[in-house]
Amino acid sequence: MTTPADIETMIARIALRDRGAFAALYDATSAKIFGVCLRVLGNRAEAEDALQEVYLRVWHKADSYAVTGHSPISWLVTVARNLCVDRLRRRKVPVQALDAAEVVADSRPDPEAQVIARSETARIDQCLDELEAPRADAVRRAYLDGETYAELAARHAVPLNTMRTWLRRSLMKLKECLTR
Amino acid sequence: MTESDGRQEDDLLAGEYVLHLLDPEARAAFERRLSQDLTLRRLVHDWEIRLADLAVDLPEVAPPAALRAALLKRIAPEGGDRKALPRWLFGFGAGFAVLLLLTVFMAFGLLTGPGERPPSYLAELVAESDGIVMTAAYVPEDSTLLISRSAGAARPGRSLELWLFPEGSPTAVSLGVLPDEAEARILVPGDYAGLVATGTLAISDEPPGGSPTGSATGDVLAVAAVQKI
Numbered sequence: 001m002t003t004p005a006d007i008e009t010m011i012a013r014i015a016l017r018d019r020g021a022f023a024a025l026y027d028a029t030s031a032k033i034f035g036v037c038l039r040v041l042g043n044r045a046e047a048e049d050a051l052q053e054v055y056l057r058v059w060h061k062a063d064s065y066a067v068t069g070h071s072p073i074s075w076l077v078t079v080a081r082n083l084c085v086d087r088l089r090r091r092k093v094p095v096q097a098l099d100a101a102e103v104v105a106d107s108r109p110d111p112e113a114q115v116i117a118r119s120e121t122a123r124i125d126q127c128l129d130e131l132e133a134p135r136a137d138a139v140r141r142a143y144l145d146g147e148t149y150a151e152l153a154a155r156h157a158v159p160l161n162t163m164r165t166w167l168r169r170s171l172m173k174l175k176e177c178l179t180r
Numbered sequence: 181m182t183e184s185d186g187r188q189e190d191d192l193l194a195g196e197y198v199l200h201l202l203d204p205e206a207r208a209a210f211e212r213r214l215s216q217d218l219t220l221r222r223l224v225h226d227w228e229i230r231l232a233d234l235a236v237d238l239p240e241v242a243p244p245a246a247l248r249a250a251l252l253k254r255i256a257p258e259g260g261d262r263k264a265l266p267r268w269l270f271g272f273g274a275g276f277a278v279l280l281l282l283t284v285f286m287a288f289g290l291l292t293g294p295g296e297r298p299p300s301y302l303a304e305l306v307a308e309s310d311g312i313v314m315t316a317a318y319v320p321e322d323s324t325l326l327i328s329r330s331a332g333a334a335r336p337g338r339s340l341e342l343w344l345f346p347e348g349s350p351t352a353v354s355l356g357v358l359p360d361e362a363e364a365r366i367l368v369p370g371d372y373a374g375l376v377a378t379g380t381l382a383i384s385d386e387p388p389g390g391s392p393t394g395s396a397t398g399d400v401l402a403v404a405a406v407q408k409i
Contacts, residue, residue, distance in 0.1 A: 015405065031240035035241045144234060
């Protein structure tokens with residue numbers, strides 16, 4: 001079973017240019033990271049490109065991991081999510097979102113190879129539940145769909161400044177709840 | 181605006197930055213501040229950690245097997261690590277790199293007197309846990325590392341020790357204990373001088389005077405690959 005400590009060791013070894021550790025990290029985490037790329041980009045070909053870019057960045061930037069204070073999975077997920085949102089922003093014509101069924105019907109990873117400790121995700125969901133539904137939705141869409149203030153405002157039919165005020169208040173409430 | 185209002189505003193900006201909600205101009209301005217402000221970086225990392233949980237439990241999907249092979253080929257030695265360099269550098273924010281270089285040139289411009297050689301390699305060592313920001317610039321002609329610490333210090337009653345991991349080596353060699361001064365020059369022993377350019381530097385927390393064992397005994401505070409300037 002791959003523990004977060006194992007993944008941390010792999011990242012440390014990757015910083016020292018250990019290709020074996022890089023292959024091991026890919027085997028232990030790529031299904032999780034590919035899931036993130038597919039979710040954010042909603043397009044298989046682009047998600048495959050993004051996945052390669054994520055791991056190339058890990059190869060070159062593994063030495064920056066130690067300074068961020070992230071858990072290893074949260075760091076990888078952050079690298080992947082940021083890169084995918086950057087891609088979304090560069091995208092000229094929006095690609096039709098993947099049907100959810102297509103994602104789920106995909107071959108599931110070998111459970112032995114992909115065991116990663118669950119983080120405190122239930123916690124952030126609980127805290128988002130404390131917000132009004134449209135406000136929680138806005139935070140999720142900004143993070144997972146890379147939506148801008150303008151897009152969120154249009155979706156919820158409120159002025160842009162109102163959306164910004166909503167979202168900033170939501171962030172403060174979320175932080176307060178998570179550090180409670 | 182009071183000091184606490186300012187802190188809260190920075191915290192909100194950090195959250196908006198992580199969500200990618202700032203408009204391009206505000207984002208660029210925020211990144212300029214980030215490159216110089218450890219507290220702000222900390223706020224950004226905190227938001228990244230909080231929000232990452234939104235993505236951590238998404239369903240896993242196995243990528244096609246061909247991707248793995250392609251990726252391993254791209255990091256193979258003859259695949260050219262160097263070629264891939266500009267891509268990640270750009271992705272990670274060329275702005276950071278430029279600012280860092282400017283800072284270093286200014287710092288070492290003052291440090292190195294006329295007639296001295298400029299450094300050709302650089303590593304930025306940042307230990308957020310201890311608030312240490314340090315650059316190590318290497319002058320291969322003189323086998324000298326120029327250390328410039330812009331923030332932080334050793335823990336009370338402890339020393340900071342500098343280590344070199346030669347490329348591909350899992351073990352580090354000590355380059356010595358760092359002096360308390362913000363600026364220092366460290367002569368790299370002849371055996372290792374040729375290995376700095378492709379190596380990785382690290383600093384660790386050690387008993388006064390350095391590790392008694394020849395390898396790091398305390399926390400490894402920062403690790404950074406040496407890059408060509």
